[in-house]
Amino acid sequence: MRVVVADDIMLTREGIVRLLRDAGIDVVAQAEDAEALLREVRQARPDVAVVDIRMPPAHTDEGLVAAQAIRADHPEIGVLVLSQYVEPSYAIRLIQDHPERVGYLLKERVSDIATVVDALRRIVDGETVIDPTIVARLLGRRRRVDPLAGLTDREREVLGLVAEGMSNRAIAARLFVTERTVEAHVTQILLKLGLAESPDQHRRVLAVLTFLRT
Amino acid sequence: MPRVSASWARLARLAVVPIGLAIAVGAFLIARGPGMITTYAGRSWLATGLTVAAGLALMLAGLLASRASRPGPAGDLALLAALVWFAPVWVGWQFGPPLVRSLAMVAAGFVFALLFHLVLVFPGGRRPSAGARALAGAVYLEAALATLGLALFRAPSRDPTCWVNCRDNVFLVRSLPALTRTIEATDRWFTAAAAAVLLAVCAWRLLARRGPARVVLLSVALPAMIFAAASIARAIALHWVPLEDPGTPALLLIFEVQTAAVILLAVGLARDGATALAHRRRVARIVASLGAAPAPGSLKSALARALGDPELSIAYWLSAAQRYVNAQGHPVAEPAAAPGRLVTALVQQDTRVAAVSHAATLPELERELGPSIRLGLENERLQAEVLFQLGELRASRARIVETGDAERRRLERNLHDGAQQRLLALSYDIGLAHASADAESDDRARLLLEQALADVQAGLGELRELAHGIYPAILTEAGLGPALATLADSASIPVELDDTVQGRYPEVVETAAYLMVAEAIEDASGRGAGYAAVTAAHRDGRLTVTVEDDGQGRTSPMTEIADRVGALGGILAVEPTWMGVEIPCG
Numbered sequence: 045m046r047v048v049v050a051d052d053i054m055l056t057r058e059g060i061v062r063l064l065r066d067a068g069i070d071v072v073a074q075a076e077d078a079e080a081l082l083r084e085v086r087q088a089r090p091d092v093a094v095v096d097i098r099m100p101p102a103h104t105d106e107g108l109v110a111a112q113a114i115r116a117d118h119p120e121i122g123v124l125v126l127s128q129y130v131e132p133s134y135a136i137r138l139i140q141d142h143p144e145r146v147g148y149l150l151k152e153r154v155s156d157i158a159t160v161v162d163a164l165r166r167i168v169d170g171e172t173v174i175d176p177t178i179v180a181r182l183l184g185r186r187r188r189v190d191p192l193a194g195l196t197d198r199e200r201e202v203l204g205l206v207a208e209g210m211s212n213r214a215i216a217a218r219l220f221v222t223e224r225t226v227e228a229h230v231t232q233i234l235l236k237l238g239l240a241e242s243p244d245q246h247r248r249v250l251a252v253l254t255f256l257r258t
Numbered sequence: 259m260p261r262v263s264a265s266w267a268r269l270a271r272l273a274v275v276p277i278g279l280a281i282a283v284g285a286f287l288i289a290r291g292p293g294m295i296t297t298y299a300g301r302s303w304l305a306t307g308l309t310v311a312a313g314l315a316l317m318l319a320g321l322l323a324s325r326a327s328r329p330g331p332a333g334d335l336a337l338l339a340a341l342v343w344f345a346p347v348w349v350g351w352q353f354g355p356p357l358v359r360s361l362a363m364v365a366a367g368f369v370f371a372l373l374f375h376l377v378l379v380f381p382g383g384r385r386p387s388a389g390a391r392a393l394a395g396a397v398y399l400e401a402a403l404a405t406l407g408l409a410l411f412r413a414p415s416r417d418p419t420c421w422v423n424c425r426d427n428v429f430l431v432r433s434l435p436a437l438t439r440t441i442e443a444t445d446r447w448f449t450a451a452a453a454a455v456l457l458a459v460c461a462w463r464l465l466a467r468r469g470p471a472r473v474v475l476l477s478v479a480l481p482a483m484i485f486a487a488a489s490i491a492r493a494i495a496l497h498w499v500p501l502e503d504p505g506t507p508a509l510l511l512i513f514e515v516q517t518a519a520v521i522l523l524a525v526g527l528a529r530d531g532a533t534a535l536a537h538r539r540r541v542a543r544i545v546a547s548l549g550a551a552p553a554p555g556s557l558k559s560a561l562a563r564a565l566g567d568p569e570l571s572i573a574y575w576l577s578a579a580q581r582y583v584n585a586q587g588h589p590v591a592e593p594a595a596a597p598g599r600l601v602t603a604l605v606q607q608d609t610r611v612a613a614v615s616h617a618a619t620l621p622e623l624e625r626e627l628g629p630s631i632r633l634g635l636e637n638e639r640l641q642a643e644v645l646f647q648l649g650e651l652r653a654s655r656a657r658i659v660e661t662g663d664a665e666r667r668r669l670e671r672n673l674h675d676g677a678q679q680r681l682l683a684l685s686y687d688i689g690l691a692h693a694s695a696d697a698e699s700d701d702r703a704r705l706l707l708e709q710a711l712a713d714v715q716a717g718l719g720e721l722r723e724l725a726h727g728i729y730p731a732i733l734t735e736a737g738l739g740p741a742l743a744t745l746a747d748s749a750s751i752p753v754e755l756d757d758t759v760q761g762r763y764p765e766v767v768e769t770a771a772y773l774m775v776a777e778a779i780e781d782a783s784g785r786g787a788g789y790a791a792v793t794a795a796h797r798d799g800r801l802t803v804t805v806e807d808d809g810q811g812r813t814s815p816m817t818e819i820a821d822r823v824g825a826l827g828g829i830l831a832v833e834p835t836w837m838g839v840e841i842p843c844g
Contacts, residue, residue, distance in 0.1 A: 053679050059686030066690055098674070104735040128678060128722060131732055132747060133740040151682050152718045155689035155711055186752040188789045257743065 045164060048073045048088055050081035050107070051096035051126070060094065060126075060154055067157045069164065076100070078110035085114055085121060091168050096151075097127040097134065108134060115142035122167035126151045132178050136253050139172055143246035147173030147209070172209035172249045179207040182256035191255075194236050202229040207252045211245055267334075271324050274337045278317045285344040286310050288351045296422040297350035298504045298513040305510065308517040309347065315524030316340035322531030326538065332379050336527055339372040341365075343520070349423045356426030360409070363423060367405030370449055370489065371397045373520065374456055377482040380475075380527065390459075397452050404445040412438040419501050450493035453486040460486070471617070477526030485519035488512050540564035542628055554645060555585035557638050561631075567617040569599070574639040575610040576646060582613065585638055587645025604635060611639055655825035656766070663729075663769050670729040678721055685714040730772070737761070738768045742775055742792060749779050751807075752789040759794035763801055767843040770826055771803045774819045778805035778837050781816070785809030787835075796843070800828075804838040811835060 047064060049071055051057035061071050072088045075081035077100045085093050093114055097107040111123040122145035125138055135148040147167050153175060154160050163173045183192065183204055192200060198219075205215045212230065216223040234241050239255060242248050289299040289306045299309040320336030345365035351358060375394040413433035414424045419442075460479040467475055492512045496502060504510060544560045562570040573582035573593050584590050593601045593615040602623040604611045612635055616623055627635075688711045695703040725731075733741040739759045746753035762768070775792055782790045787809030794803045811834030819839070820830040828841035 053675065055683045056679050056686075059683040063686050063689055066693055098731075103671070104731075128674060128682075129726075129731060130722070130748075131740075131744060133732065133736060133743055152685055152715050155682075155685035155715070157689055157693055181747055185747050186749060188752040188754065257747070 045092070045168060046070045046072045046088070046090040047092045047094055047164065048075065048081065048084045048090045049094045050075040050078070050084075050099065050110070052076050052099045052103075053096075056096070056151070063154060063157050063160070064094075067161050069161070078106040081110050082113060085118065089118075090121060092122040092124055092164050094124045094126060094164075097125055097129070105134070108138060111138060111146065112141060115146060119145075122146065122164075124149060124163060124167055124173070126154065130175075130177055130181055132182055132253065132257055135174055135178055136250070136257070139174075139246070139250050139253075143172055143244075143250050144170050145172075148178070149173065149175045150177055166209070166214075171211060171214075172246050174208050174249065174253070176204075176208055179204050182207065182253065185256065191237055195233060199229055199233050199236070202226065203233050203252065206230065206233075206248060207256065209246075209249050271321070271334075271337060274317065274341065275321070278313070278337075278340055281341060281344045281348075282310055282313050282317075284351075285313070285347040288347050288354075295504065296352070297347050298510060299347045300350065301504050301510055305514060305517070308514060308521065309344075312517050312520040312524065313340050313343040315521050315528065316343055319524040319527035319531060322528050322535065326531045326534035332376060332527065333531070335372060335376040335379065336524065339369070339376055342369050342372055345369065346422070356428050359423050359426050360428040363427070364405050364409055364429075367408070368398075368401050370452070371401040373485065373523075374452060376527075377456060377460065377478065377485075377523070380478045380530075393455065393459075400445070400448050400452075404441050404448075407441040408438055411441075446493045446496055450490045453489035453493075457483050457486040457490075474530065477529060478523055481519045481522035481526060485516055485523060488516035488519060492516070537565050538628075541631060544631060544634070552634075552638070554587070554638065554641055557631075557634050558585060561614075565616065565623075569615075569617070571615045572612050572635070572638075573615070574612045574642040576639075576643050577609065578643075579646065583642050583646045585642050585645075587642050587647075587649050589646070604632070606632060606636060611635055652825070652827060655821075656827075659770070659822055659825045660766050663766055666729040667734065670725050670731060673721065673725040673728070674731070678718065678725070681714055681718050681721065685711060685718065688714060729769075733768055733772055734765065738763065738771055738794065741768070741772050742794070745772070745776055745779070746792075749783075749790075751779065751783045751787055753779060754789060754791045756791075756793045759796065759801075759803075761796060763796070763843045766826060767801055767841050770819075770822050770828070770841055771801060771839065773822065774803060774830070774837070774839050775805055777816065777819055778807075781812060781814065782807035782809050782835075785812060799842060799844060801841045801843045802838065803841075804836065806836045809835060812837075 047069055049057055049061055049064070051060065057074060057076075061074060064071050072090055073084040075084050081093065081095060093111070095107045095111050095114075097105060099106040099110075107125060107127075111125050114121055114123050119142075123138075124147040125134075126149055127134060128151050130150065138146055138148050145167055147163050149160070149163060153163075166173050183200065192203070195203065201219070202215060205218060210218070212223050212226045216226045219226070231241065237255060239251055242251060285299065286306065289297060289309065295301060299306050316336050317340035320333050320338075320340055323333030323336060326333075342365050345362045346369070348354070348362035349359055349366055351362075371394075374397050378390050378394050409427065409429040410431045411434040412427060413430055413435070414420050414427050416433055416435055417424065417438070419439075460483045463475060464472060464479050492509070495506075495508055495512060499506060499509070502509065504513070541561065541564045544557070544564055547560060558570065558572045561572070562568055571584075571593065573584060573590050575582055582590050582592050593613045595601050595615075599615055599617060600623075602614045602616065604614065604624060604627070611632075614623060688707055692704060692707040692711060695707055730741050730744065732744055739757065742755055742759070746755050763771075771794065779790050779792075782805070785807070787807035790805055790807040792803070792805050794801070796802075812832070816830065816832050816837065819837075820832075823830045823839045823841060826841050828839055831838045
């Protein structure tokens with residue numbers, strides 16, 4: 045798998061690169077800012093661009109803007125955004141326009157190399173990846189009238205995995221149940237939450253995240 | 259003018275009225291009376307009318323100018339000129355006592371000099387220049403010399419060019435016909451030269467002024483120029499016709515023009531005096547109309563209305579801050595004189611109070627302002643000083659808040675770019691070590707590294723929460739709405755947000771609103787609230803944020819938030835379970 049890594053802080057960037065290379069991933073280029081990233085992506089045509097969210101010049105959301113540009117210009121190239129912020133609004137913004145082939149992970153997640161490799165693979169397969177910490181925060185959000193109160197524990201677990209961007213098959217594998225069972229759970233959850241069933245699994249992620257935020 | 263006491267001067271001015279009227283009536287009777295017609299005034303009804311009208315107009319102008327306390331001697335000069343104006347008629351009083359005729363002859367010699375001086379000192383204002391004073395002095399001196407010479411050495415009965423008083427001169431010492439002829443010719447040409455100078459001075463002054471100041475000057479300068487031109491014409495005419503016979507049509511015409519010019523001149527002076535009087539009356543009424551606690555700036559608008567000068571402005575001097583401010587306390591530039599506009603500095607007990615920029619038509623503004631206005635000005639200056647200090651204080655509070663915010667942001671960025679990155683790099687190294695221990699099936703190392711990784715990640719999590727607490731990066735990056743949403747995500751009680759706040763506001767406003775909501779939620783949670791409802795709306799340049807909860811009544815006055823919001827010129831309202839801020843945001 046070929047990736048481009050963009051992060052303005054060398055210490056972190058090289059740490060990420062070392063980890064990825066150790067896991068056998070081909071890091072074809074590195075970039076220090078959004079402009080260099082877009083250039084490298086055009087030239088190297090990687091499978092995935094791994095992008096830090098806060099980059100020069102303003103150190104705000106340049107990485108997010110670059111990620112959206114890559115998704116718009118190169119539909120075949122995936123983007124994994126790495127961030128130090130548990131910010132659901134960033135994750136939602138990232139998947140809003142192009143919900144497939146994108147991911148939002150906290151930077152410390154990278155130290156668990158298996159998780160990163162798995163996320164990159166899922167992105168290459170066209171899936172969506174949302175950091176479990178973000179999903180956990182949204183699920184744990186205090187509500188006056190909790191719509192999740194009517195869910196069973198298993199249904200809550202499935203909802204979390206759906207929000208993380210997992211496909212039914214992946215959820216089935218994770219929970220050691222059949223895909224049919226997962227489908228039944230999902231139908232039940234959507235019914236209880238009053239959400240329309242979508243044939244598109246990426247749209248499903250966006251719908252669930254947005255629902256959890258309100 | 260001699261320095262007599264003010265009450266004597268006032269008495270003298272009052273006495274001028276009956277005396278002047280008597281002289282005028284006398285002149286009328288002489289002009290229209292029996293006997294040979296030896297004066298211009300007696301030549302026709304028109305000439306009589308013009309002569310009497312000119313004298314009376316001068317008297318009126320003098321009275322008005324004196325009443326209006328117009329600076330300079332213009333008023334007294336006009337009164338004196340009015341009395342002397344009729345002297346040439348009295349010279350022709352055929353049946354009158356010789357002494358009267360002789361005295362009248364002496365007085366008549368000063369008519370031109372007085373009118374010359376009068377025009378020169380108008381429109382009063384600043385001290386007349388040394389040049390102007392020297393000029394007037396020279397004209398007076400020449401008139402005195404010529405009159406003295408004629409009074410002492412001219413024997414009318416032996417004068418072949420005698421026309422009006424050919425009988426008596428009670429002051430005669432010795433008849434010197436040759437000398438008196440020379441004096442007469444010299445006087446004629448000197449007068450013509452002085453008239454030419456007057457013409458030039460008036461023209462120059464008119465060119466030097468603009469706008470309303472020129473209009474005011476025009477009402478006097480134009481008649482003066484006609485008068486001067488007629489005086490020159492008279493000298494030239496007398497050069498060709500040595501015998502001055504009032505019956506000569508050209509001479510009579512010159513006289514009529516000259517007299518009409520004097521009437522216009524007097525009307526111009528009178529109008530100026532009347533305007534000044536009206537201004538003074540209106541200015542005097544201002545203080546009464548302002549009431550007990552006038553709003554800042556009301557003095558300026560009242561003064562502008564009273565003086566008919568909408569552009570009038572007052573700048574107050576603050577000696578402590580060494581700068582000018584307006585009535586609202588905002589710093590303004592030092593007022594500067596401009597074409598048509600003057601700046602009058604008002605000084606009280608040797609200290610500068612204010613500078614007033616006003617139309618040049620009111621050259622002596624300071625004298626128009628009575629003691630009560632001065633008190634009002636001093637009052638408003640003090641008010642302006644307080645407002646200015648208030649503004650400085652407010653700006654300083656805002657700066658303190660902004661500096662604090664900037665410091666928080668800097669701290670958050672330092673954590674993000676420093677400690678957090680180092681810990682991340684460490685966690686990556688541990689991850690690598692873990693992978694290699696895994697590959698080598700070193701279970702002990704693997705377990706230790708797993709523990710280390712968990713510790714580092716916990717540390718990273720805590721550091722992230724700390725950084726977010728110091729300053730939420732999302733506030734800078736995405737604004738108040740998303741930052742409040744994040745706040746609601748992790749709040750310890752349910753937080754309901756209405757999603758009306760979308761736009762971006764000044765950083766300092768967003769920070770204040772965010773911290774207010776964060777504080778209010780924490781406070782609500784501490785009082786056992788089951789939820790908090792947050793609204794945020796932007797209306798009329800103000801951001802309004804409210805937080806309501808269902809906890810027990812709050813007792814804290816929320817001073818920290820009040821201080822922060824107050825520093826931005828906003829207000830905080832605190833009720834037991836409700837709290838709202840309103841912050842101006844441009």
